[in-house]
Amino acid sequence: MSSYPPDGPPQTTLRQRLADLRGPAVPPRPLDARALAALAANPGCGRRALLDGAGVDKTALAAALGSPAAFGQSQFAIVRGNSFEARVKGDGGAELLRLTHARLGGGAEPPGPDSRVPDLTAAGPEGRAARTALALREATAAGTWTLLDHPMLALEVAGTPAYLEPDAVVVHPDGRWTVVEIKSFPMIDGAADAAKVGAAARQAAVYVLALEQTAGKLEGAEVGHQVLLVCPKDFSNLPAAALVDVRRERAVTRRQLERLTRVEELADGLPQGLCFDPARPAAELTEAVSAVSAAYAPECLAACELAFHCRERARDAGEPAALGRSVRSELGGLATVEAALAAAAGAETGPGTGPDSDPTAAALREAARLRAEALASAAARPPYQAPETPECPC
Structure with a gap:
């Protein structure tokens, strides 16, 4: 049980506790939509919830434990993705707004010279999130096509705020908000790889949840349940767009995120002096990680940097879940x-x-x-x- 009053711990105390967990000199690693989607897929894993909530760099931690995971894109893929996104958003986002109108325009007038791309720069993620909320409010009131390039959205996860940055959000003249996901994988003959589209849908569902928190405070604002997926057409660098309905992913993600144990409850149950600083000895880190309960399953190998370490420990302990969640439930x-x-x-x-x-x-x-x-x-x-x-x- 927590020793804090019913209204929760003082924010400064919680922040200091999380800073001690990741290491006083280690900057926090911000949560992104990919991490939240993976966290929602395994809400029973207190280890991931705590490490993500504390901002621990799990990639560096896995390497320090001797079980590194090969995550991330190649440099070539990153450059190609950035080049394609710049092309899509070029000329003040005219092509992106045209694609949005073609797929979701309804009876609205097509975007014209009065379309806006507001400046969203501000100091820190909190400042950028506040600036994004103001831009959304102004665009909804103005009733014109507006493109928000890399807005910052806030979403509370397990008692701590997560700041998310979608590729773009388009505000329609009627007050609807549409999340835009720009991916570098191709759309051949109007269809893309189903597994990659599914991953993009789960990621976009997190953005939709964050937008809904902001839209709930504004009159006339509505978040669309269809997101615009923009990919290269066939084998060219020309953009093509498709609509992806994320209602199912949104419902699943919301339900799973609500099941997560609050970070302060997880932190209160740990011994004093516990630290996940990757600079510490491997034996000490192994003991620290083992102090937090995990819920390993083979699906973690595609979503978590600590999966190889957790798999080894699950096998050593003879846990049936190492063979799959279905095996564990059958036993x-x-x-x-x-x-x-x-x-x-x-x-x-x-x-x-x-x-x-x-x-x-x-x-x-x-x-x-x-x-x-x-x-x-x-x-x-x-x-x-x-x-x-x-x-x-x-």
């Missing part, structure tokens, strides 16, 4: 792989797990019996001999 009360193997062999693994009391153990024994029969049948068959190939008469 029920059998908490380890060793317990499952013992149950398959007919041994009692604890109170109430006798031969006739646990249906999971009975199913494992039946599976083991069928496997043994199949192996015995295969061993009894004579070895396969390939037919002789007749010699060629020519």
Whole structure:
């Protein structure tokens, strides 16, 4: 239980606690939409929630633990993506606004010379978020096409604010707000890779949630549930646009983020002096990371920098989740792989797990019996001999 009053800890105290966790001299690593989408996919992992909330650089931490993960884009892909985005937003965003009107214009007049691209520069993420909120308010009141280039949005996650930066947000004359995602993967014959589109949809859903918090404070503002995905057309550098409905991703992400344990609750349960500074010895970091509960699953390998470290620990502990979430759910009360193997062999693994009391153990024994029969049948068959190939008469 937290020792703070019901209205929560003083913000300065929480910030100092999080700074101590990542290291006093280590700057915080800001959360982005990709990290939030991955966090929402595994809300039961307190380890990731705490490290992300404290701003710990998980890439550097994984390298210091001896289990580095190969994440990130190549330099060539980054340069290509930046070049394509600059082309899409060139000439005051005229092409991007044209694509938005073509896909989502409805009965509105097409963007003209009166379209605006406000300046969103300000000091720090808090200042940029406030400047973005003001620009959204002004654009909604003005009733003209407005392009916000790299706005800053604020979203509270597990009790701490996260500042997110979408590629663009377009304000329609009728007050609708549309999130724009610009990606460098191609759209061939009007369709893009389904896995990449799905990842972009989950990322855009986080931006939609952040925009909805701002729109709720403004009269006449509405956040569209369709985002505009802009990609290179076929194998050229010309932009093509498609609409992606993110209502399902938004609902899932919102529900999962609401399930996250608040960061201060996770921090209160840790020993004093715990620190995740990558400059500390590997043995000390291993002990610190082990103090925070994790919920590893094979899906983490594609989304978390600490996945290889957590996988090794899960295997050492014999956790069934290392084989997949479906395996863990099928095993029920059998908490380890060793317990499952013992149950398959007919041994009692604890109170109430006798031969006739646990249906999971009975199913494992039946599976083991069928496997043994199949192996015995295969061993009894004579070895396969390939037919002789007749010699060629020519």
